Amino acid sequence: MKKLLLTLLFASVSLFAEEIKVHVPGMVCQMCVQGMQKQFKSAVIDAEKDVSVDLDKKIVTVNTKEVLTDEDIKKRVQNAGYNAEKIIRVAKIETLKPKKLEVPKRDIKIKK
Amino acid sequence: MKKALSLLFIISFYTFSHPVIYKDGWVYWANLAPDMNTLRVSYTPHPKYSLEVNSTWFKNLNNYRDYTFGFNYLFKRWLSKDSQGNLYGAIHGGYYSDDQTDGFAGHAMLMGDWESRKHYTAASAMAYYYNDDVKMKYTARYGLAPYIAGMNTLQTWLIGQFEYFKENNKNPVFTPMIRFFYKNVLWETGANLKGDYFLTLMVHF
Numbered sequence: 001m002k003k004l005l006l007t008l009l010f011a012s013v014s015l016f017a018e019e020i021k022v023h024v025p026g027m028v029c030q031m032c033v034q035g036m037q038k039q040f041k042s043a044v045i046d047a048e049k050d051v052s053v054d055l056d057k058k059i060v061t062v063n064t065k066e067v068l069t070d071e072d073i074k075k076r077v078q079n080a081g082y083n084a085e086k087i088i089r090v091a092k093i094e095t096l097k098p099k100k101l102e103v104p105k106r107d108i109k110i111k112k
Numbered sequence: 113m114k115k116a117l118s119l120l121f122i123i124s125f126y127t128f129s130h131p132v133i134y135k136d137g138w139v140y141w142a143n144l145a146p147d148m149n150t151l152r153v154s155y156t157p158h159p160k161y162s163l164e165v166n167s168t169w170f171k172n173l174n175n176y177r178d179y180t181f182g183f184n185y186l187f188k189r190w191l192s193k194d195s196q197g198n199l200y201g202a203i204h205g206g207y208y209s210d211d212q213t214d215g216f217a218g219h220a221m222l223m224g225d226w227e228s229r230k231h232y233t234a235a236s237a238m239a240y241y242y243n244d245d246v247k248m249k250y251t252a253r254y255g256l257a258p259y260i261a262g263m264n265t266l267q268t269w270l271i272g273q274f275e276y277f278k279e280n281n282k283n284p285v286f287t288p289m290i291r292f293f294y295k296n297v298l299w300e301t302g303a304n305l306k307g308d309y310f311l312t313l314m315v316h317f
Contacts, residue, residue, distance in 0.1 A: 025191050025192060025193050025194075026189075026190075026191030026192060026193075026194075026195065026196040027196075028194070028195060028196060028227055028228055028229050029227070029229075029267065029293065030261075030263075030264075030267055030293050030294065030295060030296070031130060031133060031134075031293075031316070033263050033264070033295075034134070034137075034295070034296050034316060035133065035134030035137065038134055038135075038136065038137065038317075039134060039135065052263060053263045054262075054263070055229060055261075055262055055263060056260075056262070058193065058194075078159065079134060079135035079136075079159055080134045080135070080159070081132075081133070081134050081159045081186075081189065082191060083191060
């Protein structure tokens, strides 16, 4: 039972991901988008999908694979050439999708 | 006169791009025209400065060719809600040769820009040194975006550029051009009133 609980605990930690929204004033072009994707690349699974930039609202949305500190987020934004004005965290736990069990087909011969 | 105009044209090519980008960013840049080309590679190790190697060839300046190494610095970036402004400086030095002479070549530049998603302006002053002679050049640009582009959509700019060259102040050159920017690729093409045309391609990673 103890082992099971520990296993479940570690499993839930490894599945933990976080969505962060960072308000970054002054972003105006594609170069800003590329810069943000490059700086958050190591914190996400796929930078193309997991880092998006809303140039209208000046918000960078990042789906991280791990929890980042505020200092880390600010540093990454600074390395892109900008300043993080406001950080909003939307914590979430990704749920496992049930997998279909596939039973291998076997030829069964019934002996008469 | 022709040399002065040509030199003006060639220098204007590599003046207007962001000399410093994001940390660990690489820029590959090529300007191509029938009588000139410029190749640049820059690396930004820190969001305040970048290192650059540059080679330029110009047919009408006695086959002038230089190879320079440069240091570009972002003095200041102003960020407001919907726009940004930047002030850059650059110093490049290296070797040049043409059909008659060779020796040290150096460039020094001061450049400022301001842009929103609709408007783009830039101005620069550049000193260009080779063969014991210094030439000063002043350039200004204005660009208008016909539509507002979002992330990963094609960004288009219609740009007009004015250039004033010390040796040629009575004949400033106006060059209309069009710039496209999609993801990490920028390309630009235009022609001045003399019919000199060019193509610029920039890729950054």
